[in-house]
Amino acid sequence: MKLQWIPSTTLSLLRTVQWVGRQRDLKDVSLQKAIQPTVQSVSTRLINASIDPAIIWEHLIDEVIAQDNDVDLSPALCEIALIRSGHSDLQSDQIAMAIHRGLETCQRAISTRSPRLADQLRLRYAPLKQAYESYGPGLIRSVGKSIWNGSPPTDWWPSRVSVHAVQPIANGAAGASSQQASVWIEAVLTDMDPDVPEWLRLVYQLTCMSISSHTRTHNSSSGTRSSTDTATGDTANSSELPWTTAIVPLILSKAADAGMIPGGRFPLTKALSMWQPELPSAKAPVVERWWNEVGLNNQPTPIALKQLAAALSASSSSDPSTHFHTA
Incomplete structure (x- = not known):
């Protein structure tokens, strides 16, 4: 069994967002303050659409783990997570875009603090x-x-x-x-x-x-x-x-x-x-x-x-x- 090692910046982002979404504290207090409003905003949008944010993060994480590289996030990937969670509303593409925009905001905050994370x-x-x-x-x-x-x-x-x-x-x-x-x-x-x-x-x-x-x-x-x-x-x-x-x-x-x-x-x-x-x-x-x-x-x-x-x-x-x- 050969192991292919991947420095996953995307999965690191998703786990950080998931962690903050669970109302757990990051060791980097400044990063927590920077992304918490965005994570809360995305969570509120999902809850208003009768979607459990925790399930979305789980499915997004699973989709990224299944890749053989450090895949970039995309609205399409977010929509797949929505579909896997059982959401089939006609507005799923709009919700996927909202998730993606929120994640991009969090990614910029992380990149500012760790520009060479990989x-x-x-x-x-x-x-x-x-x-x-x-x-x-x-x-x-x-x-x-x-x-x-x-x-x-x-x-x-x-x-x-x-x-x-x-x-x-x-x-x-x-x-x-x-x-x-x-x-x-x-x-x-x-x-x-x-x-x-x-x-x-x-x-x-x-x-x-x-x-x-x-x-x-x-x-x-x-x-x-x-x-x-x-x-x-x-x-x-x-x-x-x-x-x-x-x-x-x-x-x-x-x-x-x-x-x-x-x-x-x-x-x-x-x-x-x-x-x-x-x-x-x-x-x-x-x-x-x-x-x-x-x-x-x-x-x-x-x-x-x-x-x-x-x-x-x-x-x-x-x-x-x-x-x-x-x-």
Whole structure:
């Protein structure tokens, strides 16, 4: 699997707008003040048209991630996001133009402060790229073999993946496209936590991407519907198997076995909080107990995942009676 690294100024813009639209603070206070009125104006226009701004940003981000380059924003791209969100009004072209004008205003504000953002991103992702190239390919192969009991399908890992490097705003974050073999990751210069290297976050997203692609293809052929949250990289399907949770201890375990991170008690709680922030912290001990008692090696993966799903569900209802059974 070859990675094509892209310094994505457009995706950096969209994530910044999305962040401010969620009423979260940027580290650059002056930039926040510069773009906040525009973001609010666009959001108000969308709400008045009965459109959820959060959904538009999600679809725009997904469209950009699906590209193999740092695509320029256009009214047509904004209209595609509107159509994907279910808006089919005859005025969609006018609303798309309003979104585009607002984004151009925000882009000018960002360019004023970071006129060479693409060059900065190349410098920022260089350490991450080097670390992944040193350790990632071998770990990726090991993870795939574990998921498939030694024999992953030939098309499990795509031959080429686009990696969009973006400006950090969330102290480390990543996600994947719902359409193509593409992921994005914040280009942080140093690891957010020394126990959980950022290149492992990239391995996690690449694995999530392959799981999503395989699940989508399988469900499509069987007539089952599936969905993907592109902003967070969370994957869900009708069976609700907790793939994205189960692979966290798998990746850490394989990295520890290979001496890539310290062995012994690996940092599962930290990794879950960093890679799956939407997962309640109280569920981390459930995942750890499942891994220690079941994991993905003692029985077929679907059975192990169903046991994890049952345990997570039981923990939500404060039912301590769930027991794991191995073959």
